Amino acid sequence: MPSAMEGPEGAEEGDVLHYEETEDNNVSPTDLSELLKEGTKESHDRAENTQFVKDFLKGRIKRELFKLATVALHFTYSALEEEMDRNKDNPVFAPLYFPVELHRREALAKDLKYFYGEDWKEKIQCSEATQQYVDRIHHVGQHEPELLVAHAYTRYMGDLSGGQVLKKVAQRALKLPSTEEGIQFYVFDNVSNAQQFKQLYRARMNALDLDKNTKERIVEEANRAFRFNMQVFDELDKIGRSLPEEAQDGGFPVHDGKGDIRKCPYYADRGGTAGPGCPFHAALGLARQPLLQLVLAACVAVAAGAAAWYML
Numbered sequence: 001m002p003s004a005m006e007g008p009e010g011a012e013e014g015d016v017l018h019y020e021e022t023e024d025n026n027v028s029p030t031d032l033s034e035l036l037k038e039g040t041k042e043s044h045d046r047a048e049n050t051q052f053v054k055d056f057l058k059g060r061i062k063r064e065l066f067k068l069a070t071v072a073l074h075f076t077y078s079a080l081e082e083e084m085d086r087n088k089d090n091p092v093f094a095p096l097y098f099p100v101e102l103h104r105r106e107a108l109a110k111d112l113k114y115f116y117g118e119d120w121k122e123k124i125q126c127s128e129a130t131q132q133y134v135d136r137i138h139h140v141g142q143h144e145p146e147l148l149v150a151h152a153y154t155r156y157m158g159d160l161s162g163g164q165v166l167k168k169v170a171q172r173a174l175k176l177p178s179t180e181e182g183i184q185f186y187v188f189d190n191v192s193n194a195q196q197f198k199q200l201y202r203a204r205m206n207a208l209d210l211d212k213n214t215k216e217r218i219v220e221e222a223n224r225a226f227r228f229n230m231q232v233f234d235e236l237d238k239i240g241r242s243l244p245e246e247a248q249d250g251g252f253p254v255h256d257g258k259g260d261i262r263k264c265p266y267y268a269d270r271g272g273t274a275g276p277g278c279p280f281h282a283a284l285g286l287a288r289q290p291l292l293q294l295v296l297a298a299c300v301a302v303a304a305g306a307a308a309w310y311m312l
Contacts, residue, residue, distance in 0.1 A: 032215050033202035036153060039219035043226035052233040052240070056166060059173035065240045066174060067115045072130040072232050073185060074108040079134040080151055081105050083141025092146040095204040100190050101197065102156050107184040114181045129235040133228035140221070146214055149205065150221035154229070157201065159186065160194045 027034050047053065055061065081103050087093045112120040126134065140147045167186035176182045191197045210218070 027202075027206065030212075030215075031206040032149075032208065032210065032218065033205050035215055035219050036150075036205075036222055040154075040222050040226060043223045047226050047230050047233070050230055050233040050237070052237040055237075055240075057169060059169055061170060061173050062240060062243050062245075063174050064243055065236060066170060068127075068239060069236055070108065070111050070115065070185065071124045072127060072236070073104070074112060074124070075126045075130050075134055076137070076232075077104040077108060077155070079137040079141075080148075080155060083137055083145075083148055084152065086141055087145045087148060090145050092208065092210070093148050093152075095208060096149060096152055096201065098201075101188065102191075104159070104185055107187065110184045111182055127232070127235055129228075129231040133225075133232060136224070136228060144217075146210065147218060147221040149208070150218045151225050153201075153205065154222050154225040157198060160188065160191065160198055164194070 029035075029038075081099075084093070084097060084099075084103075088097045088099075109120075112124065116123045137148075137151055140151065163186050167183050170176065170186075171178075171180070171183055174182070180187055188194070
């Protein structure tokens with residue numbers, strides 16, 4: 001939920017869940033930011049290889065599933081920000097309290113209103129996996145507030161990094177408005193430079209007065225946070241397999257999330273329409289003829305290998 005980020009158009013699958021874009025020569029191996037970076041590498045790798053994340057990045061995200069993912073984020077951030085507000089004056093967390101820059105509750109409310117309507121609160125419910133995540137956040141905020149650092153780091157640093165890739169993919173795959181309705185969660189209007197802000201955030205983490213044991217517990221909690229996220233991803237993946245397929249761009253696969261979408265042979269401007277000289281859409285029109293459908297069906301086995309190669 002992020003290795004080196006070249007921006008949405010240059011992102012690879014493995015870029016989504018890594019947070020550290022540049023090396024900072026001023027950090028020490030005992031700094032909390034470095035301990036978190038090194039101590040969560042395995043969790044990063046596992047999370048970015050969940051089927052839900054891989055499918056999402058390739059644009060294989062159904063609208064209904066995206067709505068459910070937004071619901072899960074709403075409950076997660078409502079819990080997280082409630083506990084952050086509770087501990088805003090606690091020295092073990094206060095330096096990381098950036099409500100204007102980071103808080104997502106209002107943005108998520110706008111997204112849910114867009115997808116579900118004015119009465120969105122009556123139409124959503126917290127899933128089992130999300131509830132377990134929420135319960136843990138509340139426990140930490142009320143009983144071990146120093147561990148709240150781990151949950152804030154895991155969520156917000158990812159949102160400012162790989163989340164910006166997912167924003168573009170979702171907007172493209174679901175044909176969301178260019179005015180960013182439905183993806184306000186990914187829009188940080190009060191962070192003018194994400195890279196500089198993340199450097200500030202890491203510097204604030206490193207300045208916290210924490211002993212070695214507490215730092216180790218924070219790293220352990222960050223790994224726990226990743227596990228909660230993976231459980232939510234797996235839950236969404238199972239739900240997604242039960243949802244009906246949605247036709248996109250005339251029923252063909254959407255872009256794979258890499259490079260310039262305009263270079264994709266399946267791409268068409270303005271919601272699937274193309275100019276009269278587009279050979280792909282001319283062929284698509286012919287393919288809809290009943291006789292040719294039978295011929296095309298016989299070619300599926302041959303085409304499968306090529307299609308699989310294309311989607312890699």
